[in-house]
Amino acid sequence: MRNLRFLLQKEFRQIFRDKIILAMMLGVPIIQLIIIPWAMNLNIKNINLSVVDNDHSTYSQQLITEIGSSGYFRIISADQSYRQALEHIENGSSDLIMELPDGFERNLIKEGRQTIGISVDAINGSRASIGRAYLGSVINDFNANLKINQVNLADTLTKTQGFIEITYSNWFNPHAEYKYFFVPGVLVLLLTMIGGFMTALNIVREKEVGTIEQINVTPIKKWEFILGKLIPFWIIGMILFSIGLCVIWGVYGITSTGSLPLLYVVAGIYMIALLGFGLLISTYCDNQIQAMFVAFFFILIFILMSGLFTSVQSMPPWAQYISEFTPVEHFIKIVRMIVLKGSGFYDVLTELGYISIFAIVLNGWAIWNYKKTS
Amino acid sequence: MPEASILVRDLSKTYDKGSVLAVDKVSFEVKPGELFGLIGADGAGKSTIFRILTTVLLADSGTAHMAGFDVVRDYRKIRNLVGYMPGKFSLYQDLTVRENLEFFATVFGTTIDANMDLIKDIYDQIKPFSGRRAGKLSGGMKQKLALCCALIHKPAVLLLDEPTTGVDVVSRKEFWEMLKKLKAQGITIIVSTPYMDEAKLCERIALIQNGRIMSVDTPVNIIKSYPGKLFAAKSNDIYKLLKDFRAHPEIESCYAFGDYIHITLKDPSSSGLEVLNRIAMENNHSNVQIKEIKPGIEDSFILLMSQQKDLVQLTTTK
Numbered sequence: 001m002r003n004l005r006f007l008l009q010k011e012f013r014q015i016f017r018d019k020i021i022l023a024m025m026l027g028v029p030i031i032q033l034i035i036i037p038w039a040m041n042l043n044i045k046n047i048n049l050s051v052v053d054n055d056h057s058t059y060s061q062q063l064i065t066e067i068g069s070s071g072y073f074r075i076i077s078a079d080q081s082y083r084q085a086l087e088h089i090e091n092g093s094s095d096l097i098m099e100l101p102d103g104f105e106r107n108l109i110k111e112g113r114q115t116i117g118i119s120v121d122a123i124n125g126s127r128a129s130i131g132r133a134y135l136g137s138v139i140n141d142f143n144a145n146l147k148i149n150q151v152n153l154a155d156t157l158t159k160t161q162g163f164i165e166i167t168y169s170n171w172f173n174p175h176a177e178y179k180y181f182f183v184p185g186v187l188v189l190l191l192t193m194i195g196g197f198m199t200a201l202n203i204v205r206e207k208e209v210g211t212i213e214q215i216n217v218t219p220i221k222k223w224e225f226i227l228g229k230l231i232p233f234w235i236i237g238m239i240l241f242s243i244g245l246c247v248i249w250g251v252y253g254i255t256s257t258g259s260l261p262l263l264y265v266v267a268g269i270y271m272i273a274l275l276g277f278g279l280l281i282s283t284y285c286d287n288q289i290q291a292m293f294v295a296f297f298f299i300l301i302f303i304l305m306s307g308l309f310t311s312v313q314s315m316p317p318w319a320q321y322i323s324e325f326t327p328v329e330h331f332i333k334i335v336r337m338i339v340l341k342g343s344g345f346y347d348v349l350t351e352l353g354y355i356s357i358f359a360i361v362l363n364g365w366a367i368w369n370y371k372k373t374s
Numbered sequence: 375m376p377e378a379s380i381l382v383r384d385l386s387k388t389y390d391k392g393s394v395l396a397v398d399k400v401s402f403e404v405k406p407g408e409l410f411g412l413i414g415a416d417g418a419g420k421s422t423i424f425r426i427l428t429t430v431l432l433a434d435s436g437t438a439h440m441a442g443f444d445v446v447r448d449y450r451k452i453r454n455l456v457g458y459m460p461g462k463f464s465l466y467q468d469l470t471v472r473e474n475l476e477f478f479a480t481v482f483g484t485t486i487d488a489n490m491d492l493i494k495d496i497y498d499q500i501k502p503f504s505g506r507r508a509g510k511l512s513g514g515m516k517q518k519l520a521l522c523c524a525l526i527h528k529p530a531v532l533l534l535d536e537p538t539t540g541v542d543v544v545s546r547k548e549f550w551e552m553l554k555k556l557k558a559q560g561i562t563i564i565v566s567t568p569y570m571d572e573a574k575l576c577e578r579i580a581l582i583q584n585g586r587i588m589s590v591d592t593p594v595n596i597i598k599s600y601p602g603k604l605f606a607a608k609s610n611d612i613y614k615l616l617k618d619f620r621a622h623p624e625i626e627s628c629y630a631f632g633d634y635i636h637i638t639l640k641d642p643s644s645s646g647l648e649v650l651n652r653i654a655m656e657n658n659h660s661n662v663q664i665k666e667i668k669p670g671i672e673d674s675f676i677l678l679m680s681q682q683k684d685l686v687q688l689t690t691t692k
Contacts, residue, residue: 006480014468210464214523216430217458218481219450 003220007228015232025198029190029240033247036186037179047131049073050085050094057105059146066142067098072134082117089121096120096131108146172257172340183252184335185308187244191237192328195271196299197292199233199278204291207282222370230275237271238264257342263335266348269355270331276362277327283369302328327358379531379562380404380427385436387422396422398585399436404564404578409557411576412566413675419585420566421461424535427564428458441530441562454482457529459520461536467509471500471519474508475526482527492559493522496552514545521552525561532556534565538572550575570672581675588678593671600669600677602626605646606634609659618657624649627680636673 016022049067053060068075076094079085088094099117107114118135122128173180206212215225241264248254256263278295285291305319306312306328312320323329330351337343337351380403387397397419404410412420425431427438429449438445440452465474475497479486490497500518503511508519517537524532534553538546550572557563565576573579573593580590589596609615616635619628626640639646647664654662 002483003481006477010466010469010473010477013473014466017468209467210460210462211466213430213460213462214458214464214478217428217453217456218478219453219483220481 003224004228004231007220007224008231011228011232015236025194025236026240026243029194030243030247032190033183033186033244034251037183037252044127044130044134045072047073047096047127047134048076048088048094049135050077050079050088050097051075052079052082052085052097052099054102055100055104059105059108060100063100063139063142067135067138070134070138072131072138082119086119089119092121094121095124095127096135098135179252180254180340181336182308183248183254184339185332187241187248188306188328188332188335189303189308190244191241191267191271191331192274192299192302194237194240195233195274196278196281196302197295198236199229199275200281200285200291200295201288202233203229203279203282204285204288208287223367226279226367226370230272230279233275233278234268234271237274238268241267241271254339256339258338258344262345262348263338266331266334266338266352266355269352269359270327273327273355273359273362276359276364276366280362280366280369283366302326305329306332308332327355327362330354330358379406379408379441380410380564381437381439382423382427383437385423385426385438386434387419387426387431388434396585397426397433400582400585400587401436402580402587402590404562406562407557407560408562409553409575409577410562410564411573411579412564412582413568413570413573413576413579413671414566414582415568418582420582421535422585423582424458424460424533424564424566428456428533429453454527455530457524457527457532459524459532459534459537461539463508463516463520465508465516465520465523468507470505470507471511472504474519475522478523479526484527486526489526489528492528492556493525495555496522496525514541514548517541517545517549518552521549525556529561531562531564534563536566536568538567538569546572570670570675573671579671581678583679583682586682588682589674596674597669597671600674602638603646604667604669604673605637605639605650605664606631606667607637607650607654607662607664608634609654609662611659614657615654615659615662618659619650619653622653624653627677629676631672636667638677 015025051064051067053064064075064078067073073096077085077088079088082097082099085094085097085099089097097117097119099119101114101116104114104116116139118132120128120132206215245256245263277298281291281294281298285294301322303309305315305323306326307323308328312323312329315323334343334348334351334355337348341347382403383401385397385400386395388395400419400423412423414420422431426433427440427445429445429452432446441455443451443455445452466477469477475486479489486493496518500511500515500522503515508516511519521534521537524534538549541549546569553563553565553575565572567573576593578590578592579596581588581596589599591599607615607619612630612633612635616628616630619625619635619637624640626638628635628637630636637646637650639649646666650664651662654664
């Protein structure tokens with residue numbers, strides 16, 4: 001235990017001496033936490049729309065005004081023909097074309113139906129599909145509010161036919177704000193990077209520089225050496241987590257709905273799992289470039305498959321299985337449950353169990369392999 | 375257990391699943407308080423022997439004892455007794471001189487001050503730089519710091535793996551002076567080097583080549599046991615002289631050595647000077663100088679190497 005104290009002292013000295021590493025570990029995560037959630041905003045706004053109005057009627061003007069005032073669309077041009085409008089799509093200035101045919105108003109009133117054409121630039125898939133959906137809902141809205149329809153509606157209601165009206169209420173995130181969903185995820189991402197990369201690189205550096213050779217001939221025991229490496233990064237990770245919580249409170253006004261100590265317990269166990277992961281990589285790699293590549297490969301998979309950016313449920317089944325095997329996925333789930341939903345210990349017990357298994361398996365594997373190689 | 379401080383018996387080690395033989399049935403012993411040299415070219419197996427002795431590498435077969443402890447069974451005890459300076463500088467480059475020393479002192483459960491008398495001479499030289507990071511030191515300073523760190527726990531046995539490689543001539547000389555002082559304090563020292571001139575500074579040396587020990591003795595005895603006479607020759611066209619000697623059937627061996635060519639003859643009873651002069655005359659050399667010289671440690675090493683090569687060829691042709 002005495003040796004451990006000196007190892008820790010040495011380790012902290014080295015960490016605090018490397019100013020760039022220190023800045024990268026503490027400064028960059030905070031800045032990222034402030035910047036990324038805004039860049040990652042999936043609420044698509046400012047969709048560029050070209051309108052071809054062949055009708056020039058009151059109804060067509062009403063519809064266009066309604067679309068323009070919805071807040072999602074920017075009407076960038078009113079074109080004479082579809083061909084002309086298509087040029088805007090071709091040069092990238094427009095995302096959508098809405099074409100209102102001649103006789104739009106007349107057909108609506110006389111025949112009670114009218115088809116309109118929407119063309120979508122699908123290069124940016126998510127923008128295209130979301131833009132189409134928005135436009136669809138605005139048109140539906142317009143449709144429902146047409147006087148002629150309201151009259152019909154009143155008729156049907158008096159005839160007591162079934163009519164289902166839908167109202168929404170968003171639970172745990174009342175305004176369905178994307179940042180509430182995303183910010184805790186970024187916090188997880190940052191812990192993952194620090195835990196996974198820093199330990200792997202740090203231990204491999206001792207191998208690469210040869211200092212491990214000098215350590216090996218001293219009475220320092222292997223477990224002391226390993227703990228001497230893991231504890232500093234665990235502490236740094238937890239400090240980082242605390243700073244992150246302060247940042248998301250200060251910048252986004254997000255505070256944990258659930259118990260803070262529980263959140264720390266989970267984060268602590270998660271850090272142990274991640275440190276084990278870093279240690280495991282270091283036992284297989286001989287130099288820092290190898291360790292960097294291997295760690296980057298896995299952490300990229302972890303992050304993309306964890307449900308941080310996309311919903312795990314919409315992945316194909318095989319991908320969902322892979323997702324289950326990333327510790328990140330479980331941790332993100334718990335953090336969202338505690339922070340947004342206020343879940344208690346028993347609610348997160350299953351997920352916590354998974355993370356604990358990761359912690360045990362990764363560390364056990366790493367120690368087993370470390371013993372075998374030297 | 376005999377009184378020997380280091381006792382190595384039939385030590386063998388292979389790398390890459392047995393395809394590379396690094397150490398081949400090596401046996402030697404080092405007496406307490408002795409300054410012992412392992413002399414051999416790069417890749418001869420010196421570092422492997424060191425790593426086995428310092429318990430960081432396991433031998434395939436054979437035994438090794440340090441101060442009476444088995445390197446496999448009692449490795450924990452050995453780690454407290456042994457100071458090791460690896461061939462490559464292995465201290466923390468981002469810690470200062472003082473912090474490195476402190477760190478290694480504390481992990482051995484001691485302090486710098488407790489063993490100051492042992493390292494004082496060396497430490498005084500690097501003291502002006504004690505606040506400097508180890509990575510920013512010059513080569514010679516790094517060696518001194520590494521030596522201090524290896525000595526900080528007052529080891530009974532000091533193992534130095536090529537401590538003077540890449541160090542300037544003056545620093546090398548100083549370094550050997552320091553070793554002599556340490557030896558005077560009763561520390562057993564085993565040092566490896568590829569430099570023949572350093573061999574003479576050891577009390578006993580083991581000449582090692584291709585993982586085998588060719589000879590273990592004092593430098594004087596090794597030179598004494600040189601069979602036959604050795605001649606040195608030079609002329610205006612030294613390269614042609616070398617070729618002419620080599621082509622002649624009476625010449626046993628012939629190699630360039632500084633400004634001279636060193637030659638041995640097959641027939642030791644013949645008058646060497648006459649034979650050599652005759653050969654030089656026959657080949658029209660001018661300004662020929664030929665003299666009989668005392669063999670040095672290099673000559674012994676080259677002779678032993680060529681004998682080993684013959685032995686290897688003999689065993690492979692069989």
